[in-house]
Amino acid sequence: MKKGILLVNLGSPDTPKPKDVKKYLGEFLMDERVIDLPKWARTLLVKGIILNTRPKASAKAYQKIWWDEGSPLIVISERLQEKIQKQVEQPVALAMRYGSMSIKKGLQELVDQGVEEVLLFPLYPQFAMATTETITVLAEELRQEFFPQLKMESVPAFYNKPDYIEVLSNAIKEHLEGKEYEHLLFSYHGVPERHIRKSDVTKSHCQIDGSCCRTQSAAHEFCYRHQCYEVTRLVGEKLGLEPGTFSTSFQSRLGFDPWLQPYTDRTIERLGKEGIKNMAIVTPAFVSDCLETLEEIAMEGEEIFHEVGGKNFVTIPCLNDDEAFVNLLSNWINEWVSSEMVTA
Known part of the structure; x- marks a missing residue:
C-alpha cells in the first residue's frame, strides 16, 4: 500500500481583514472541543456575542504580525512541509484544522497521488481536546464519509520523547x-x-x-x-x-x-x-x-x-522549520514508513 503523510496545524484567516478573521473565528470557536458548551449555548456565545465584538480587535492583532508572504503560521508550516518532503520519499501534504486549507483537501491531495495509507501528524507536542483530539476526530469522520478505502493512523503526543x-x-x-x-x-x-x-x-x-x-x-x-x-x-x-x-x-x-x-x-x-x-x-x-x-x-x-x-x-522562537526539528520529524516519518503501523 502506498503511504503518505498529512501534517496538520491549527490554521489561520486567509487575510488579516475583519471579515476573514470573523469567518475563521466562527469556525474555530464553534468547534465543540474548543468551546465545549451545549450547541445552543455555544451558538449564543459565539455568534451572539464574540463574533460581534472580537473580529475587529483580532484583525488588528493579525495585522501587526502578518508577513508579506501571508500568515506566519501558514508560511512556516509550508516551509516545514517542503523541507520534510526533501527527506521523505512518500507524499507529504499539509492541512489546517480551521480555515481554507482543510483536512479534507489534504486527504484528497494524498488520495490523488495514489496514497492508500495515511499517517496523520498533528503538529502539537502535547495532547489536548482542542488540538490533537479535534484533529483526529474530524479526520476520522472525513475518512469514513469521503475516503473509506483509506487506512489511517495518527501520531500520538510526543511531548516526552x-x-x-x-x-x-x-x-x-x-x-x-x-x-x-x-x-x-x-x-x-x-x-x-x-x-x-x-x-x-x-x-x-x-x-x-x-x-x-x-x-x-x-x-x-x-x-x-x-x-x-x-x-x-x-x-x-x-x-x-x-x-x-x-x-x-x-x-x-x-x-x-x-x-x-x-x-x-x-x-x-x-x-x-x-x-x-x-x-x-x-x-x-x-x-x-x-x-x-x-x-x-x-x-x-x-x-x-x-x-x-x-x-x-x-x-525564544518556536522550532518552526529549524533543521534539527525537520530532521527529527523526517526520521519519525521514515521509521513509520519502513515499519508496520505501531502508532495509536
Whole structure:
C-alpha cells in the first residue's frame, strides 16, 4: 500500500481583514472541543456575542504580525512541509484544522497521488481536546464519509520523547547564548480546567491541585496540564537549570470559567514587580510561531514586563522549520514508513 503523510496545524484567516478573521473565528470557536458548551449555548456565545465584538480587535492583532508572504503560521508550516518532503520519499501534504486549507483537501491531495495509507501528524507536542483530539476526530469522520478505502493512523503526543526534548532544549540553549536572563518562563496555551477533567480516562485522578500531575497515573496519557509541566521539567533537567530560575504558565484564556493557572500575563507582571530585570520566554505548546507567540507574547508580554520595571525581554522562537526539528520529524516519518503501523 502506498503511504503518505498529512501534517496538520491549527490554521489561520486567509487575510488579516475583519471579515476573514470573523469567518475563521466562527469556525474555530464553534468547534465543540474548543468551546465545549451545549450547541445552543455555544451558538449564543459565539455568534451572539464574540463574533460581534472580537473580529475587529483580532484583525488588528493579525495585522501587526502578518508577513508579506501571508500568515506566519501558514508560511512556516509550508516551509516545514517542503523541507520534510526533501527527506521523505512518500507524499507529504499539509492541512489546517480551521480555515481554507482543510483536512479534507489534504486527504484528497494524498488520495490523488495514489496514497492508500495515511499517517496523520498533528503538529502539537502535547495532547489536548482542542488540538490533537479535534484533529483526529474530524479526520476520522472525513475518512469514513469521503475516503473509506483509506487506512489511517495518527501520531500520538510526543511531548516526552527524548529526541524531541533534546531538539527543543538545544534550540532554547542556542537562542539564549550570549543573552542575559535571570528567569526562563515556559508559557503554554491555556485551556479551561474542565477540559483536563473531561480528558481524564480514570475519571478521578485529575484534581488540578498541584500534586496530581506529579503522581503517576494512566490519566497522564491525555492530560494536557501534566504534559506541559513535564516538558518544563525535562527541559530544565536537560539544560541544568537551577530551581527558581524557571517556571510554567498558561496564556490566551477566554471567558470567565477557570482556566489553567498561573496565567502568563500575571506571571510576567509578578516577575517584573519582584525585581527580575532580564527574562526569557519560550512557548513549547506551539511548533510554529503564530498570533499567540508573535503578538500576545513577543509584543504584549514585553510591554507588560517593561511597564513593571523589566529591562530585557527575550522571546525564544518556536522550532518552526529549524533543521534539527525537520530532521527529527523526517526520521519519525521514515521509521513509520519502513515499519508496520505501531502508532495509536
